[in-house]
Amino acid sequence: MREIRFHGRGGQGAVTAAELLAVAAFYDGKYSQAFPFFGVERRGAPVTAFARIDDKFIRIRSQIYEPDYIIVQDASLLDAVNVSEGLKQNGEIIINTEKTAAEIRPKLKLKKEAKVYTVNATKVALDVLGVPIVNTAMLGALACATKEVTLDSIKKAIEKRFPEKLAVKNIKAVEEAYRQMKE
Amino acid sequence: MRSSQSLGMSDTRTLASAKRMLRKDVMTCNKAVAESVKLCDVDVIAAYPITPQTSIVEYLAEFVAKKEIDAEYIKVESEHSALSALVGASPAGARTFTATSSQGLILMSEVMFTASGMRLPIVMANANRALSAPLNIWNDQQDSLAVRDSGWIQFYAENNQEALDYVIQCYKISENKKVMLPSMVNLDGFYLTHTLEPTEIPDKKDVKKFLPPYEPEYRLDPESPLTFGFFAGPDSYQEFRYEQQKAMENAERVIKEAAKDYYGFTGRKYSAIEEYKLDKKDTVLLTVGSVSGTVKEVVDKLEKKYSVGVAKLRMFRPFPFEEIRRIASRAKIIGVIEKDVIIGVNQGAVATEIKNALYGSKSIPVLSFIVGLGGRDTPPSTVEKIIKICENALEKPEKESYWMDLK
Numbered sequence: 001m002r003e004i005r006f007h008g009r010g011g012q013g014a015v016t017a018a019e020l021l022a023v024a025a026f027y028d029g030k031y032s033q034a035f036p037f038f039g040v041e042r043r044g045a046p047v048t049a050f051a052r053i054d055d056k057f058i059r060i061r062s063q064i065y066e067p068d069y070i071i072v073q074d075a076s077l078l079d080a081v082n083v084s085e086g087l088k089q090n091g092e093i094i095i096n097t098e099k100t101a102a103e104i105r106p107k108l109k110l111k112k113e114a115k116v117y118t119v120n121a122t123k124v125a126l127d128v129l130g131v132p133i134v135n136t137a138m139l140g141a142l143a144c145a146t147k148e149v150t151l152d153s154i155k156k157a158i159e160k161r162f163p164e165k166l167a168v169k170n171i172k173a174v175e176e177a178y179r180q181m182k183e
Numbered sequence: 184m185r186s187s188q189s190l191g192m193s194d195t196r197t198l199a200s201a202k203r204m205l206r207k208d209v210m211t212c213n214k215a216v217a218e219s220v221k222l223c224d225v226d227v228i229a230a231y232p233i234t235p236q237t238s239i240v241e242y243l244a245e246f247v248a249k250k251e252i253d254a255e256y257i258k259v260e261s262e263h264s265a266l267s268a269l270v271g272a273s274p275a276g277a278r279t280f281t282a283t284s285s286q287g288l289i290l291m292s293e294v295m296f297t298a299s300g301m302r303l304p305i306v307m308a309n310a311n312r313a314l315s316a317p318l319n320i321w322n323d324q325q326d327s328l329a330v331r332d333s334g335w336i337q338f339y340a341e342n343n344q345e346a347l348d349y350v351i352q353c354y355k356i357s358e359n360k361k362v363m364l365p366s367m368v369n370l371d372g373f374y375l376t377h378t379l380e381p382t383e384i385p386d387k388k389d390v391k392k393f394l395p396p397y398e399p400e401y402r403l404d405p406e407s408p409l410t411f412g413f414f415a416g417p418d419s420y421q422e423f424r425y426e427q428q429k430a431m432e433n434a435e436r437v438i439k440e441a442a443k444d445y446y447g448f449t450g451r452k453y454s455a456i457e458e459y460k461l462d463k464k465d466t467v468l469l470t471v472g473s474v475s476g477t478v479k480e481v482v483d484k485l486e487k488k489y490s491v492g493v494a495k496l497r498m499f500r501p502f503p504f505e506e507i508r509r510i511a512s513r514a515k516i517i518g519v520i521e522k523d524v525i526i527g528v529n530q531g532a533v534a535t536e537i538k539n540a541l542y543g544s545k546s547i548p549v550l551s552f553i554v555g556l557g558g559r560d561t562p563p564s565t566v567e568k569i570i571k572i573c574e575n576a577l578e579k580p581e582k583e584s585y586w587m588d589l590k
Binding site: 023031035057060065 | 209342371373374377378379380381473474475476477479480560561562563
């Protein structure tokens, strides 16, 4: 089983990102589960969402305490929340920032085997969507870095979730973040 | 082969036919409940939104607006009115549905006793949530257990699939002439209501065959006037109450029959209690609702170290006394894990009922573990602690009641 934790701020679509990931993993032929950290939603407040992916039906219902992957949609959270808490020894953390992984790593309490990836998802979102909503771009980065989900299934999940015009733009954001991550 | 795993099906014929008929998708439990209502050809829906039930109401309103359900959607100003509207619609012969949670359920409670006393087969989904005060929107099961004596059949879902399946079976059970009692399907707030997971939607044709249109024996009809729930004095009231009790007893058999028919076209088996790795185990962890999955995971992990299995209680009303006695007869201790407490008793309502079931039969310790009140998470580590407490109590229990993870 793979466990993924999303950190964002209210309005950035962290919960939607977790849900899209679960739908995409399902399209890949896997079992999945997605749920929000059960809070009262407020714009700008730290938000956490969770997803699990497995080859069999997922029974566990508790929150994720030792994730394999962590997505940080807003680098300002690094000063507010211990985002890397519980990350598995060889886990991976993907952060939306203009900084490089080497620059950002000292800000995180990580074991040396853990990997850090960075992507400027805000720029991707502003360029493609015109708004700083980075959740879909971060999914593109996740797909590239972790290979836990295919790009095609993420696109399919987005097509199902959003009206056509919005879906087309978000798919572009996914592709662009994927491309940048690959470089 | 994915469906065969989740369905736990043994023979290929059932698998093949089930595969043909089922549609699978990823959805929240609230969506699954709304989809199940769509399958049941409901005539009247009246509900008032409340977290974490809200999206059930939103989906149903949308289905009715888009004419995907041919039903009357009655907008109301409170939960009391929601159920009152159905108490009017149901005796007229309508198949009815409502959904609520927590404070809404408690506000409804006056009408719940009425609906059961009038023997109306209303079906409700309740998103389990803590009660005020202090105000809390998160999950526990205090709300539905507080109305345990209202004369409603109560099911508790472990996952989205079960919630969907129970709603469909509830109509079949409630509308049976030997039962004629309302039913409630309980789904843990957020843990299920807001969780997306793969869920299978049965084919409408199969559900129609399983659940024919509602044909009440008696109905409100201006051509041949009748009155429902009017007045009963000391000469007859007690008999009405006795009939309710008999109907609840009949429900046990009817629930079994419905489960058998339901298995026929879905391949999914339902029983009052799901036994998981229970054979020749010292400790039985008795669970209710969504926490069951986490408990099963921990039992898998620790099965070499401890002699422990899981009995998942699927229904609280009617209460499966026989099954509890049978399970207890093979065990040495029962640990009841539940998300409620009876203030003044210092135990959960399920634990006290288990003790009630065991009175006069084999005496084994029954420990009440109170977890997850107001949405506090129940991680595997808490379940491990419970298993250890039960193990240590095999010799001599220190106490009957444990508030887990108390700060």
